[in-house]
Amino acid sequence: MQNLSQVLAASATPESLQSVLNITISTCVDISNALKKGSLAGILGMAGNENVQGEEQKKLDVISNDMLKDALLACPAVRAIASEEEDDIVPAHTDGEYLIAFDPLDGSSNIDINAMVGTIFSLYRQTGDNPATEQDFLIQGKEQVAAGYVLYGPSSMLVLTTGKGVNMFTLDPDTHTFLLTRENVQVAQDTQEFAINMSNQRFWADSMQNYVNNLVAGKNGSRNKDFNMRWVAAMVGDVHRILCRGGIFIYPWDNKDPSKPGKLRLMYEANPMAMLLEQAGGKAHTHTQRILDIQPEAIHQRVAVILGAANEVDKCLSY
Template sequence: MQNLSQVLASSAVEDSLQTVLIQTTDTCVAISDVLKQGSLAGILGMAGNENVQGEEQKKLDVISNDMLKDALLACPEVRAIASEEEEDIVPANTKGEYLIAFDPLDGSSNIDINAMVGTIFSIYRQTGDNPATEQDFLIPGKEQVAAGYVLYGPSSMLVLSTGNGVNMFTLDPKTNTFLLTEEGVTIQPETQEFAINMSNQRFWSESIQNYVNDLVKGKEGNRNKNFNMRWVAAMVGDVHRILCRGGIFIYPWDNKDPSKPGKLRLMYEANPMAMLLEQAGGKAYTHTDRILDIQPNAIHQRVAVILGAANEVDKCLSY
């Protein structure tokens, strides 16, 4: 069974990108170890401050962000980082070749109940003679050279694409290495499973309400088949389920908070997940645009997200 380093080398991934990926995933192994300690290490609960998104931070949000930040800033190949937990980008090595955007702990509201959380990352290749700026990060997602996430669940799993399909790796606790356990992940175009936060239904557009109502009606409605609903409350968990057994994940535009019509962050969540989904044969859109084509206007930009099985995404967009 091949480990991550062997898979990257055999896939002809550039040495410099291999270094960045190994540094990132090794840090995720360390985060996994911290998570396993839970309340024994006094890491649960609130940190007592808010992040740049205006969300109250968990202690582990801060811990995981600092771990990734410190590790990546020390990597000579990294030019700069952008984190969901940081107000501004953080320049690293001017001569570095890669920009990394990450959500250090997606689904952190699940921490205190011992449910799924994960780290999501997105990597771009970009060089320059001057220290990196926010403008350097404003690159469409289709320019990503790698994207992935590490899911911290019953077993810790790495899901990764370097632009040539999607592979899944499982962390071997005996060696603390990621071993390839599924190669060439694909998503079937049809599905009977959807993920959406139904508590926000009253804030959705009429078209999305009509679409979800038709899913709920099942065989008795005009879709002529029954659907199951699943909701992990962590994008990383819901996307992982889709990559494993299909489905559609929707976090639509809504009017709950006029200042945040989109919930998920383009740079840290939507772009990397869109790359993974497309590489596996699925689709990823906002209510109007292919996510990977969006020209970002800020590192903390939010968007609506509809991603998953290709035919079901098309059906949702048809509404």
């Protein structure tokens, strides 16, 4: 069974990119170990401050962010980092080759109930003569050179693409290494399973309400088939389920808060997950365009997300 380093080397991944990925993923192993200690290490609960999005931070949000930040800033191949938990980008090495954006702990509201959380990351290759700025990060998602996540569940799993398909790895707790357990993941084109936060239904556009109402109506509605609904409340968990057994995940545009018509962050969540889904044969859109074609306007920009089984994404968009 191949480990991560062997798979990266066999796929001719540049050594500099391998170094950034190995450091990122090694740090995720440390985050996984910290999560396992939970209350025993006094790391659960609130940190007592808010992030740049105005969300109250959990202790583990801060801890995992600091772990990744410290490790990546020490890597010579990293030019700069951007984190969901940082107000601004953090320059690293001017002669570095890669920009990395990450959500250090997606789904942190699940931490205190011992439910699924994960780390999501996205890499771009960019060089320059001057220290990196926020403007350098405003790159379309289709320019990503790698994207992935580590899911901290009953077993810790890494899902990764370097633009040559999607592979899944499982963390061996004895050797602390990720071993390849599933190659060339493909998402079925059709599905009977959807993930959406139904508590927000009253804030959605009429077209989205109509689409979801038809899913709920099942065989009694126009779709003429029954659908199941699942909702993990952590994008990393819902996307992992889609990559494993199919489905569609939707966090639509809504009018709940006019200043935040989209919930999910383009740079830290939507772009990396869109790359993974497209590499696995699925689709990823907002209600108006392909996610990977969006020209970012700010590092903390939010967008609507519709991703998963290609035919079901098309059906949703047809509304």
